[in-house]
Amino acid sequence: MELVTPSIGLVFWTFVAFLLLLLLLRKFAWNPIMGAIHDREQSIDEALNKAELAKQEMARLTSQNQDLMQQARAERDEILKEAKTLKDSILNEAKKQAQVEGAKLIEKAKIEIENQKKAALAEVKDQVSSLSLEIAERVLRTQLDDKAKQETLVANLLKDVELN
Amino acid sequence: MDCNRVFVSKVKRLTIVFTLLIAFLSIKIDTFAQVDSAVVPVDSAVAESAHAVSGEHGAEAKHGEEKFEPTKVIMEHIADSHVWHLWGHTSFPLPIILYTPNGLEVFSSGHFHHGEEDYQGSKYKYRYTTDASKQGMGQNFFNKNIKVVGADGQIDEVATAQLIDFSITKNVAALFLGVVLLLIIFISVAGAYKKRVGKAPKGFQSFLEPIMVFVRDDIAKPNIGHKYGKFLPFLLSVFFFILINNLLGLIPIFPGGSNVTGNIAVTFVLAFFTMIIVNINGNKYYWKHILLPDVPKWMYIIMIPVELIGVISKPFALMVRLFANITAGHIIVLSLVSLIFIFKSFGIAPVSVAFVLFMDVLELLVAFLQAFIFTLLTALFIGMAVEEHH
Numbered sequence: 001m002e003l004v005t006p007s008i009g010l011v012f013w014t015f016v017a018f019l020l021l022l023l024l025l026r027k028f029a030w031n032p033i034m035g036a037i038h039d040r041e042q043s044i045d046e047a048l049n050k051a052e053l054a055k056q057e058m059a060r061l062t063s064q065n066q067d068l069m070q071q072a073r074a075e076r077d078e079i080l081k082e083a084k085t086l087k088d089s090i091l092n093e094a095k096k097q098a099q100v101e102g103a104k105l106i107e108k109a110k111i112e113i114e115n116q117k118k119a120a121l122a123e124v125k126d127q128v129s130s131l132s133l134e135i136a137e138r139v140l141r142t143q144l145d146d147k148a149k150q151e152t153l154v155a156n157l158l159k160d161v162e163l164n
Numbered sequence: 165m166d167c168n169r170v171f172v173s174k175v176k177r178l179t180i181v182f183t184l185l186i187a188f189l190s191i192k193i194d195t196f197a198q199v200d201s202a203v204v205p206v207d208s209a210v211a212e213s214a215h216a217v218s219g220e221h222g223a224e225a226k227h228g229e230e231k232f233e234p235t236k237v238i239m240e241h242i243a244d245s246h247v248w249h250l251w252g253h254t255s256f257p258l259p260i261i262l263y264t265p266n267g268l269e270v271f272s273s274g275h276f277h278h279g280e281e282d283y284q285g286s287k288y289k290y291r292y293t294t295d296a297s298k299q300g301m302g303q304n305f306f307n308k309n310i311k312v313v314g315a316d317g318q319i320d321e322v323a324t325a326q327l328i329d330f331s332i333t334k335n336v337a338a339l340f341l342g343v344v345l346l347l348i349i350f351i352s353v354a355g356a357y358k359k360r361v362g363k364a365p366k367g368f369q370s371f372l373e374p375i376m377v378f379v380r381d382d383i384a385k386p387n388i389g390h391k392y393g394k395f396l397p398f399l400l401s402v403f404f405f406i407l408i409n410n411l412l413g414l415i416p417i418f419p420g421g422s423n424v425t426g427n428i429a430v431t432f433v434l435a436f437f438t439m440i441i442v443n444i445n446g447n448k449y450y451w452k453h454i455l456l457p458d459v460p461k462w463m464y465i466i467m468i469p470v471e472l473i474g475v476i477s478k479p480f481a482l483m484v485r486l487f488a489n490i491t492a493g494h495i496i497v498l499s500l501v502s503l504i505f506i507f508k509s510f511g512i513a514p515v516s517v518a519f520v521l522f523m524d525v526l527e528l529l530v531a532f533l534q535a536f537i538f539t540l541l542t543a544l545f546i547g548m549a550v551e552e553h554h
Contacts, residue, residue, distance in 0.1 A: 002243055003491065006429035008306050009261075009329045010244060013336040014433040017343045021405060022437075026397035029350035033376065034396060036357035043362055 179470070179477055234502040241498055242423050242491055245334045246273040246292070246309065250418055258337060262310065263328040264288065273331070282313050288323060289313040338422035339430065342409045350404070379403050379539060387543040388550065395546050398441060402434060403539040410490060410531030414524060425534070426490030428483065435483035438542045443475065446549035478545055482538055489534050493527040 144150050240249075249255040257274030266287045275283040276292035283290050291311045312323035332340075349368070356369040365373045384392040384399050409424040424430055454471040457464070500519045504512055 002239070002308065004428055005308070006305060006427075006432050007244060007308050007329065007333075009331050009333060010335050010339075010427060010429035011433055012330055013332070014339060014430045015436075017339055018401075018405065018433060018437065021343045021346060022398060022401045024347060025350055025401050028347075029354045030397040030400050032354045033350070033357050034380065034393075036361065037373065037377065037380075040362050 175474055175477070179473060232502075232505045234499065234506060237502060238495055238498040241421075242426065242494055244308075244427060246276075246331055247278070248334045248337060248418075258334065259332045260310070261330040261332065262290075263330055264323075265326050288320075291319065335422050335424050335427050335430070338412060338419070338424050339409070341419055342405065342412055342424065345412075346404055346408055375403075376400060383536070383540050383543045387540070387547040389547060391550055392543075395441070395445075395543070398437070399539050399543055402437070402542060403535050406434070406486065406535040406538055407531060410535060411528075413490065413494065414527055414531065423491060423494050425486055426494055428487045431483040431487040434486070434538070435479035438482060438545065439475070439479040441542075442478075442545045442549045445546060447552070449551065449553045450549045478541075482541055486534050486538055489530055493523070493530055497523050497527070 246260060247255045247257050257272045260269075260271055260273050262269040262285075264287050269285045269287050271283065271285055273292070275281070276290075279292040283292075289312070291313045292309055293311060307324070307327045307329040310324075310327060310329055312320040312327065314320035314323075349372075353369050353372055356366065360366065360369075364370070379400050380392070380396060383403075384396050388395055406425055409430075412420045413423055413425060415421055454475065455468060457467045457471060459467050497520055500516050500523060503516045504510075
């Protein structure tokens, strides 16, 4: 029976002590502690969100970088290709021009050679004719010293003419 | 809601238990009343012999060969006391504070010399007795042990009935110790929070933080909802108050060992706080559910009393659950220790110690569990009272 009979002293002191405990802890412990935990949780949440955002930003930047790189690479390839075709075309043109120029030069040279040849031939002819005239003159002079020989010569010449 | 159905069945069960308990108590009171009436006519003889017996008892105690009575020993440990027993015959007296119609009376319980002597206070002469059969009036709410002795050396029933005992008993002292410990612990932890704003918890702070967060996230939030902040200080205070007193009760030596949370007065006050908080915060839906339930009008005659009993029986269940669990734990541990003295053999000691160890570990679990259950049910009752119906 004693166990289930509360005594007023203990009821009274428990009431006083618990009420004081509740009020003091609420003011000096629970409110500051729970406030601090709440604030910290919020700041952790915020930090995590920020980290997530930073990660996304990072991924975005990385992909952007990759895009840029790819673009740059493509552009470089394009430029190289262009340069190559340009080079080829220039080369071809140059070749063609060179050929044309060469052909022209060759033509000119040919004409020149022809002219030179003609001139040389003409000169040779002149020289040959004057030389032959001189030779002939000398031969004639020597030949014509002797009367008999002159006559044979004329006879030979006449023979030739007759044959013609 | 499924949870609600379970709860309703639980309330029904508690109502049955409550009725049975009331019936049980009324029977017990009857038998005591009979004993009292039998004792009163031979009061003078009893008072004479009481003195003689207590004298003999004291003499026996001095010889050290008294008969071992486990029930008496266990009940002495479980019950409250005006002295704090340390070991053997060593104990230190606690202050007695008595309210008498002529004013307060404060003196040390040491003057009674364990009930062997009467003490002449400034208002009356007092006698201390713990034995129900020698008390005449029996034990009541206001005063259990202290009697006024008249000029003729007999108990003055009229003056005794007017005494109100506000003494700092063993349980009150242990309770104060628990409260002081809680204040020191949590105010220093709050200081740590102020010092380390936004940083990770450290030391004792990191031990307590998960428990506080558990009370908030797993007890308050799911049961009360978004209005939990207002009730969190009460829930935390109740949780840690019960926990620390449960744990102090498990320590067998001096500042611990008191059966604070296993005393019905303490659990009564805690349950009373819960009842007050639930009912002053109850909204219109809560009161409508009690006073105008959704049943045919002719059912009101049954339903309203049942609902009103429910208002009382919920905290009543809280009170009895905590009291019974903790007291039962203490009784089991003490019974197991008593086995050694009952068998008067060292042989039984290892068995006893093994069982006591097992029970202590179990009680450690129970200490947390009962603090949790009390807080959880308090949160549940508050949640039911503040719930908005749409």
